[in-house]
Amino acid sequence: KKKINCSEVAAAVRKNFPEITWVSARIEGTRLILNIQEGIIPQKTNSNTSPCNLLADKDGVITDMIVRRGIPVKKPGDSCKKGELLVSGELHIMNDSQEVLRKEYVHADADIFISRQISYYQEFPLKYRTEIPAGKKKKEMYFRFGHWYLGLYPTLHTGQKRITEEIPLRITENFILPVWIGWTETTDYTIKEETYTRKEAEKEAVRRFHQYEKKLLQNGIKISENHITTRLTESLCITGGTLLIIEQTGEKSRIT
Structure with a gap:
């Protein structure tokens, strides 16, 4: 102290x-x-204002486009190829006769979303291992003094699991002693080989697909259409097909 x-x-x-x-x-x-x-940390704004265009970084069909700066070259419903110009940072200043007086260049800025098709494939074996509790749970108590342990519980062996809980001893709310009282609960278990039924396998396939969908959502990708099927072989559960996804695009390309 x-x-x-x-x-x-x-x-x-x-x-x-x-x-x-x-x-x-x-x-x-x-x-x-x-x-x-x-406190709230203000988001860092992109101070780069050099002239640039926005290009498609993937093939797809534009579903939505909100342009804040620049001239849109494509519109919702148009298809685009990777590397194709979507928003131009080149502005044409016209006169009354619609003749180009001069060109100005801006830092193109827009939110552009495209839909595209991707493949999905997932397989897992129908046989799996599960842990079956065997025997009664054994509970023991011990004391811990700093890094020293005082207890009678045996060493943990293969085929056993142990849950430990510790509570520090204290005199008052703020005067905590370097002494802990602990409890252990040891459970024996055996490994048993099980086989998924068709219904169980289909349920597991759905669970794995939802995990995949969650990862896509974390990356800002949404699934709009699902065209996948699940089939069982002698040893595998196979799920495959195509997904129609919606994601953001718009790769900056500097204007020189």
């Missing part, structure tokens, strides 16, 4: 965590207590 400088601790927290706007540190009993207040 004598080596702790609360002011230095608070300053170090503010330095290492910019999102924390206010910190106070104090010692109570055997605890160092930090009170913090978090």
